Amino acid sequence: MVIKRLFFLLFFLVLIQHILFSEYIKEEIKDYKKHLETTKQELKKIREKINEEKKAIIKEKQQEKLTTKYLQKIEREIDIAKKELDVFDNNVKVLNKDIEEIENRIKKTNEYIDKKRNVVKNILREQYIKGQFNVLSVILGAKNFSDFINKYKFTKILSSKNLLEIERYRTAVMQLEEDKNLMLNYKNEIEEIKRQKKIQWESYKNVKWEKRLALKNIRSNIEKRTKVINELEENSKNLADFIDKLEIQATLQDKSAEEAFNRFKGKFPWPVKSRNILSGFGKYKHPKFGTTVYNRGIHIATNYGEDVNSIFKGTVKYADWFDGFGKMVIIHHGGGYYSIYGHLSEISVGKGQNVDMREKIGQSGDTESFYGSELYLEIRKKSTPLDPLKYLAR
Template identity: 30%
Template structure:
């Protein structure tokens, strides 16, 4: 039983919640890479390759955990089979003892019937003797024979009968006592076996519960493995798309160098590019009123002991709370995003972007130019914190920055 320890269900649950949060944080990053590829595509491609390697390591760890749980299940099944064999043997012993008790009970009943017959015979003899004593004819009856020898034989006969009856009674009493003692011993043994059976039954129940626990754990591990495999697949697809984007970017840059000039930008686009976002570090307004539930930065995965980077913060806030842009800019994405709910990404020029996730509603469209404090949507539910809240990121040329260093204290 001591071997059946393994990875505890509570650790799996904590890690699964952690994984759900990581998926929520990472999937928008994939889209962000695709929207900001022109700024630093080579660095982003390297980062995705690094993430792929890290998640493949995690997947191997999950596979090992799955294999370990399967081995523990095999051990548990073997223990269950052994307990069931012991239960079968114990039930057989109990059945045999019950048969012995039944046989002894029949024997006791038979001896009781014999005892009743002997008692009836002795009662009859006692009544005869009582009549003889009342009439004082007992001695006359004995002496009524033709000779003394006959009288002596009669006396001896009566004495033998009394002695025989007494022996029968004594023997029967001894037999009853012996059988009663055996019956008591068998009842005690039966009680002991019943206690042992209850003990084995409890052990069987415990093992079945352990088996159920291990099966639940196996389901969790396999589900987690499936999530990691899915994540790796999405990373690989993003890596391939980004590689194509890099190649296309290089091709366009080559063509642009051959051209004499570029098309002039609009006034609104120039305003976005010159928004001065870089000078606002530590002075940006908060996108929503609330408290930070999950911090930015690298943390160690508790199950796999591998570092996982959180690119933004989760701000706990009431459902339906208005979410506002921290600075003027251009909406480059405003739509549902897989694994993340409603998502808005705003470009503030000079390589700066802000990302707003877990929205229940979006009030803006892709491509519009907005001002600071513009309401972009409302807070929705967050899988990462198990409550309503906003996910918020700040990025510079694809690289995540700590939002709390940029927001007002």
């Protein structure tokens, strides 16, 4: 009878324990589903953000197309302006040559006029000295009356002829001077047009340079946006998928681990000696692409090969290379809490290994790092990243 009662008592206790454990598991699953839904919402926001970036890339490409067409137009305008400048340069050279030729003709004509003027001066001087045609001298020197008339006429005609020739050459010089002035005025007009065309040409060149720079920036922005989207999308997706797999494999047990984790909040030991933060939690400027992205952890500057220790006890769930994070270790601390250590040079633990707080798990390095030697530290509650600085000792 006593044995029967003991049997029923044990059966009842086992039943109660099973019911309580089932309720506990249901509660854990409910909590997990809640976080899973939150993660889906975050994933939806990320995808919306990616779509926004893709739309921005489409706009950038449209702008790239318009700028390229405008550049082609400017380059044609520069080519036309250059050809016009060449024509103007040639015209100026021809005009300079013509002006030089006219100036030589003017110089020779003036020299001839001076020569003729001296001849007339000499004749007039002689006539003045001898008197007006020195009629007596002419009469006495003449053989007869007819010879006298001829000598008188010759002297007069000689003076008149020289004067007429001087006048004719002087008129020619005036015409040459007028032609020269016309050419100089034409040359000045061409020089002015050439000057304005050169200003236009230089302006086109400046616009071309500005548009090329703008096009370069547009293409650089497209490249940066594309690379950032691809890199962050790929790395975040891989890490999120990986942690989701860990969550599925993890046992929903032991809330005391979560309570202990919360109890140490603000008192966790730093994983390395250094406390020099290269990049904090949240938004930051990407060192490679120069764009603002969301940082799910912190980057700590370290000496290469510095010991890296676990910030809390737990079980190693991953210890190997991971795209974007180099050599990486993930430790599950219980209660859905994880700590992630990236860019290690060496890994000292293996998957499934239990580690204590402050136990060495590897050495700092620069594998797949944009900063050089560093440690990337991330703390997650299931798939939600948390600010490590709120957990590390102040």
